[in-house]
Amino acid sequence: MNLEAIKSDLEASIPGCQLEIIPNPSPSAQHSLLVDAPHAFAVASLLRSYAALPFDYCSNVTGIDWPLKETSTKVKVKKLVDGVEKDVDEVVKTISGGYLEAVYHLYSMEQREGPLVLRMRTEDRAARVHLPSLTPIWRAAEFQEREIFDLYGILFDGHPDLRRLLMWDDFVDHPMRRDYVDPDDYEYEPTAHDEVLARARQHLSTEGGQ
Amino acid sequence: MSLLTESTFALNSNPSNDRGDGQLLEVSMGPQHPSTHGVFRMDVSLDGEHVVKLKPVFGYLHRNHEKIAENESYLGCMPYTDRLDYICSITNNWSYALAVETLAGIKVPERAEYLRVITGELTRLQNHACLVGFLMQDMGASGTPLMYAFREREKILDLFESLTGARMMCNYMRFGGCRVDLPAGWLQQAQKVTDAFPKFLDEFENMLVSNEILMARTQGVGVVSKELAINAGISGPMARASGVNYDLRKVDKYGIYDRFDFRVPLGDVGDVYDRYMIRLLEMRESLKILRQAMRDLPEGPIMDPGTKIRNFRPKAGEAYGRIESPKGELGFYLISDGSGNPYRFRVRPPSLINLTVLEDMCLGLNVADIVIILGSVDIVLGEVDR
Numbered sequence: 001m002n003l004e005a006i007k008s009d010l011e012a013s014i015p016g017c018q019l020e021i022i023p024n025p026s027p028s029a030q031h032s033l034l035v036d037a038p039h040a041f042a043v044a045s046l047l048r049s050y051a052a053l054p055f056d057y058c059s060n061v062t063g064i065d066w067p068l069k070e071t072s073t074k075v076k077v078k079k080l081v082d083g084v085e086k087d088v089d090e091v092v093k094t095i096s097g098g099y100l101e102a103v104y105h106l107y108s109m110e111q112r113e114g115p116l117v118l119r120m121r122t123e124d125r126a127a128r129v130h131l132p133s134l135t136p137i138w139r140a141a142e143f144q145e146r147e148i149f150d151l152y153g154i155l156f157d158g159h160p161d162l163r164r165l166l167m168w169d170d171f172v173d174h175p176m177r178r179d180y181v182d183p184d185d186y187e188y189e190p191t192a193h194d195e196v197l198a199r200a201r202q203h204l205s206t207e208g209g210q
Numbered sequence: 211m212s213l214l215t216e217s218t219f220a221l222n223s224n225p226s227n228d229r230g231d232g233q234l235l236e237v238s239m240g241p242q243h244p245s246t247h248g249v250f251r252m253d254v255s256l257d258g259e260h261v262v263k264l265k266p267v268f269g270y271l272h273r274n275h276e277k278i279a280e281n282e283s284y285l286g287c288m289p290y291t292d293r294l295d296y297i298c299s300i301t302n303n304w305s306y307a308l309a310v311e312t313l314a315g316i317k318v319p320e321r322a323e324y325l326r327v328i329t330g331e332l333t334r335l336q337n338h339a340c341l342v343g344f345l346m347q348d349m350g351a352s353g354t355p356l357m358y359a360f361r362e363r364e365k366i367l368d369l370f371e372s373l374t375g376a377r378m379m380c381n382y383m384r385f386g387g388c389r390v391d392l393p394a395g396w397l398q399q400a401q402k403v404t405d406a407f408p409k410f411l412d413e414f415e416n417m418l419v420s421n422e423i424l425m426a427r428t429q430g431v432g433v434v435s436k437e438l439a440i441n442a443g444i445s446g447p448m449a450r451a452s453g454v455n456y457d458l459r460k461v462d463k464y465g466i467y468d469r470f471d472f473r474v475p476l477g478d479v480g481d482v483y484d485r486y487m488i489r490l491l492e493m494r495e496s497l498k499i500l501r502q503a504m505r506d507l508p509e510g511p512i513m514d515p516g517t518k519i520r521n522f523r524p525k526a527g528e529a530y531g532r533i534e535s536p537k538g539e540l541g542f543y544l545i546s547d548g549s550g551n552p553y554r555f556r557v558r559p560p561s562l563i564n565l566t567v568l569e570d571m572c573l574g575l576n577v578a579d580i581v582i583i584l585g586s587v588d589i590v591l592g593e594v595d596r
Contacts, residue, residue, distance in 0.1 A: 139442040
């Protein structure tokens with residue numbers, strides 16, 4: 001399977017789509033193809049009926065949370081200090097992440113090829129978390145996209161039945177996010193363990209000690 | 211007198227065809243229903259006896275396995291995988307080990323690969339034996355067939371206990387090999403069990419394969435077409451019953467599966483009967499693999515000496531590893547950020563994804579058919595809910 005060839009084929013057939021190959025440095029060498037959300041549905045439909053290599057089997061669909069991360073690295077820079085050139089340490093900050101990602105592992109049953117790893121990214125982690133649903137193309141994604149919506153909070157546009165899958169309907173947060181914090185008012189009865197009782201007491205005091 | 215001209219005891223050929231006058235009855239089957247194999251619920255709308263809507267409800271056994279794993283070391287995740295599909299812990303271990311090995315490029319010694327095949331195929335035998343027994347139970351053959359199947363499963367669980375110390379939570383594999391080598395006499399015992407197994411299969415088939423009630427209840431019930439099976443990501447015996455020729459032991463040839471001579475049974479209708487027969491036939495193929503693996507088992511180390519399983523830190527990257535577990539395609543998707551615990555740990559649960567078409571299979575059929583259709587999918591709720 002030649003990912004470069006697939007990429008250039010897709011770019012030729014779908015005008016305006018932005019594709020990027022994300023290299024995978026691990027020995028598995030499963031490189032992935034990043035698709036921009038507006039063209040993702042067209043790209044996926046084409047891959048499903050791709051003449052040379054139809055990716056008819058969507059095996060795994062999952063979400064990943066990449067919170068905003070600031071990494072600072074020290075770089076030596078030459079600067080003029082009092083008219084003399086000196087090496088000065090300067091901190092360079094790079095910002096990465098800040099989006100949610102949906103990953104699809106596609107296989108070709110006919111050609112016995114794969115996996116083709118297809119990725120989509122949301123614009124941010126708060127308000128603009130919409131991605132096109134690929135369930136109309138592969139029904140295998142039906143429950144798995146529901147699970148991503150449930151645990152990560154990505155909204156899949158075009159999904160026939162986007163409800164929570166594992167958590168109950170009244171639940172508000174998305175527990176697989178990296179910054180998720182357990183609520184202190186557990187639904188279940190506090191068991192007689194010191195830690196749980198202490199948290200329950202603390203919770204009551206914040207509510208005015210009812 | 212014409213009293214006897216009309217037979218009073220003739221069976222109505224389609225007794226449940228009376229509609230309920232358009233009034234729908236909503237029934238919540240589960241979570242404690244005995245046929246749901248655990249805590250699983252279906253919200254069913256019925257028109258008379260007929261199913262017009264069926265929505266599965268999940269999450270009763272949800273413990274967020276994937277979140278727990280993100281705070282665990284790579285080695286510490288291994289025992290948790292036992293609890294996914296608790297009937298076949300060894301194949302869960304194998305799939306996770308394979309994913310880590312793909313992620314870090316670890317080579318597994320020859321003897322460990324053979325041990326994996328032997329224990330993995332024994333797991334498949336006992337899972338399928340369990341399944342056909344439970345399916346009979348769901349159909350109303352109370353007790354006897356299930357106990358016959360459990361008798362055989364017990365012998366295999368005894369083997370697991372003497373090898374790993376546990377009957378069900380085996381925690382047997384490690385990335386880079388297996389945890390312990392075979393104890394003395396184990397192989398002879400295992401050979402005895404596999405040699406006796408065809409007798410059980412013959413017995414089971416003689417009793418039940420051409421049974422009239424079994425055929426009436428299962429043939430043409432819960433049909434999944436080949437196209438739907440592929441599109442909905444159905445895998446394992448359920449996909450092969452629909453005629454999808456996709457067995458990862460043949461496709462990926464992971465481990466050493468290219469060395470064994472075995473065939474992949476395929477169904478052509480895709481109904482409950484086919485799914486039942488596929489399991490019986492797959493057990494015979496598993497026995498073939500077991501005989502070859504036990505014959506060729508080489509001597510040697512069982513762990514890769516270059517792999518430090520404690521404080522294991524793979525380089526940054528990601529990998530998806532999958533195996534043919536008895537339930538279907540069990541995959542693990544791991545992302546490493548170079549630290550000691552996985553950044554992302556995803557289980558691809560075959561039980562959950564095989565349930566995607568549950569509603570399609572049940573629509574228009576009777577309530578009693580739901581039970582056997584669900585039984586023929588082969589789910590374990592530890593894996594569905596994770």
